[in-house]
Amino acid sequence: MENISIGQIAGIxxxxxxxxxAIMGLITFYKSFISKILKxxxxxxxxxxxxxxxxxxxxxxxxxxxxxxxxxxxxxxGVYKSQIQKQNAYELYDRYIAxxxxxxxxxxxEKLIKEGKI
Numbered sequence: 001m002e003n004i005s006i007g008q009i010a011g012i013x014x015x016x017x018x019x020x021x022a023i024m025g026l027i028t029f030y031k032s033f034i035s036k037i038l039k040x041x042x043x044x045x046x047x048x049x050x051x052x053x054x055x056x057x058x059x060x061x062x063x064x065x066x067x068x069x070x071x072x073x074x075x076x077x078g079v080y081k082s083q084i085q086k087q088n089a090y091e092l093y094d095r096y097i098a099x100x101x102x103x104x105x106x107x108x109x110e111k112l113i114k115e116g117k118i
Contacts, residue, residue: 061099064092072108075117086118 071089075081081089093109112118
């Protein structure tokens with residue numbers, strides 16, 4: 001380390017600064033490039049997730065409807081149901097309403113409750 005001048009130190013610092021700036025520029029460019037590519041993909045994934053959740057809810061709603069129709073039919077025909085089965089029907093009915101089901105099942109279920117059959 002003999003006779004290093006201030007000019008040489010300044011040159012080395014300038015070279016390191018230029019190199020660091022170039023690296024930062026490349027990182028910024030790639031981040032921007034990648035986000036432009038990934039943003040549409042991410043939007044499609046989010047859209048598919050929303051569709052998937054809606055599909056699951058529709059399937060769940062239909063399955064609960066089938067179970068409740070069978071339960072209501074059994075009650076109307078005098079088939080004995082235990083307290084646990086009735087409690088399960090209440091829980092399914094609440095979930096059915098929460099999922100947006102509100103049709104003849106609602107009317108029938110409420111009618112059977114008023115009649116004291118459930």
